[in-house]
Amino acid sequence: MRAVLQRVTQASCTVNGNITGQIEAGFLVLLGIEDADNIEDLDWLAQKIVNMRVFSDENDLMNKALADVDGDILLISQFTLFASTKKGNRPGFTRAARPDVAIPLYEKMIEKLASLTGKKIQTGIFGADMKIALVNDGPTTILIDTKNKE
Template identity: 70%
Template sequence: MRAVIQRVTRASCKVDGNVTGEIDLGFVVLLGIEDADTEEDLQWLAQKITALRVFSDDNGMMNKALADVNGSILLISQFTLFAQTKKGNRPSFIRAARPEKAISLYEQMTRMLDSITGKKTATGIFGADMKIDLVNDGPVTIIMNTKDRDNH
């Protein structure tokens, strides 16, 4: 699983001109799911995202987590995070999970984030052509890959 986490002051997702999800202060999380991903990957990533201390404290230091600033999450599925670009100019997405698996894990991630944060996670629509509007604050952008975690 790969996630691109952007600290934002506001963000929204539109599909066919209709807003499907919007937040004020918080994170936009672009989530890519691959065939090898498991529920363990999902749990690890959800915990890491919600515990990230990238919001400013009173001294301007990045010491506060999402809960400390009453932040929200806009979760967007993005299979293109698994683009392979080594050969040629047209990306291959062969490592991205098929929709049957990816939809289930995406929905589980939404529920897990809801549970951890105690807030409803805003979302896009899986597989739709989405238009994301956001103000990246900082900018702060963090990339996580569950395959990079230390299993010890």
């Protein structure tokens, strides 16, 4: 699994002109799932997301986690995080999990993040043509890959 965390002051997802999820301060999380991913990857990544200390403290240092700033999460499934760009100029997506694998893990990630934060997780719609709007705060963008946890 790969996650791109963007610290935001606001973010939203729109599908067919309708807002499906929106937050103020918190994380926009773009989540990529591959066939090799499992529940252990999901649990590890969810813990990383909610405990990542990238919000400013009173000394303007990145020292606070999501809960410390009462932040929210907008979680967007994004298979393109597993794009292969080695050959040619058209990316391949063979490492990205098919929907029958990705959807259950995406739904479990929503549940896990909600459990860890005690908040409703805002989302997009899996597989839809989503329009994401955000104000990146900092800008602060962090890439986390479960294959690099060792």
